[in-house]
Amino acid sequence: MISFVWHGLRFSVAEIGGGVLHGEIASHAHSKNSYELHYITAGCGTLETDTAVYNLKAGDFFVTGPQLLHAQRSDPHTPMEDVFIYLQKEAVLKREAIGDTFCETSFWFCRDFAPEIPCMILAEYRGKALDYETAVSGLLSKLLTDIVRQYVPKSYTYTDTPSENLNDRRFWLIENAFLDEKYLTLRALSEKIGLCERQTERLLQKYYGKTFREMKREK
Numbered sequence: 001m002i003s004f005v006w007h008g009l010r011f012s013v014a015e016i017g018g019g020v021l022h023g024e025i026a027s028h029a030h031s032k033n034s035y036e037l038h039y040i041t042a043g044c045g046t047l048e049t050d051t052a053v054y055n056l057k058a059g060d061f062f063v064t065g066p067q068l069l070h071a072q073r074s075d076p077h078t079p080m081e082d083v084f085i086y087l088q089k090e091a092v093l094k095r096e097a098i099g100d101t102f103c104e105t106s107f108w109f110c111r112d113f114a115p116e117i118p119c120m121i122l123a124e125y126r127g128k129a130l131d132y133e134t135a136v137s138g139l140l141s142k143l144l145t146d147i148v149r150q151y152v153p154k155s156y157t158y159t160d161t162p163s164e165n166l167n168d169r170r171f172w173l174i175e176n177a178f179l180d181e182k183y184l185t186l187r188a189l190s191e192k193i194g195l196c197e198r199q200t201e202r203l204l205q206k207y208y209g210k211t212f213r214e215m216k217r218e219k
Contacts, residue, residue, distance in 0.1 A: 020074075020079050021074040031066060101196050173193050
């Protein structure tokens, strides 16, 4: 079994595979520590979650996290082909913002994802050349980093010991944003203070005892 550590998390690889999907995969959900990554290499079909339906085509990438209901159906005329990676989170060795951001995102869908890393992972895993475990682990770490880069705003600031504590400037930015911006969104506030949306929500709860919606309604 391949296992690797990435941003304070230890993952094991339950399965890596790929090929043509004929028919459908019925609605199901993964266990609380499971994450499945799919990259569509050819063909088309649909992905159905409990909130939306997505038309799939080559270049699409999606992540289904714990306990998210989802189903896949392949077009009978142009069946889907994909690379899938099934990861199990074994342990949290150290709390880190980037690792938390990945684990707390239960679903993500992306168009036109770069194919190189998913396809290299499948090739290494199937080829089983010398030291392929190390190669797969390194590529998976790169893939998870690429994914989280898409989750967070461009202004996100990362340090080796990330902190959600407020300095004086962040107090000022938050409070003035609520006062001055009538149509303030959680995303816009997060970009202002250099955190992702989930960190911003936690920070507001910690220092103000309110959610973003509650603070916005008050102001």
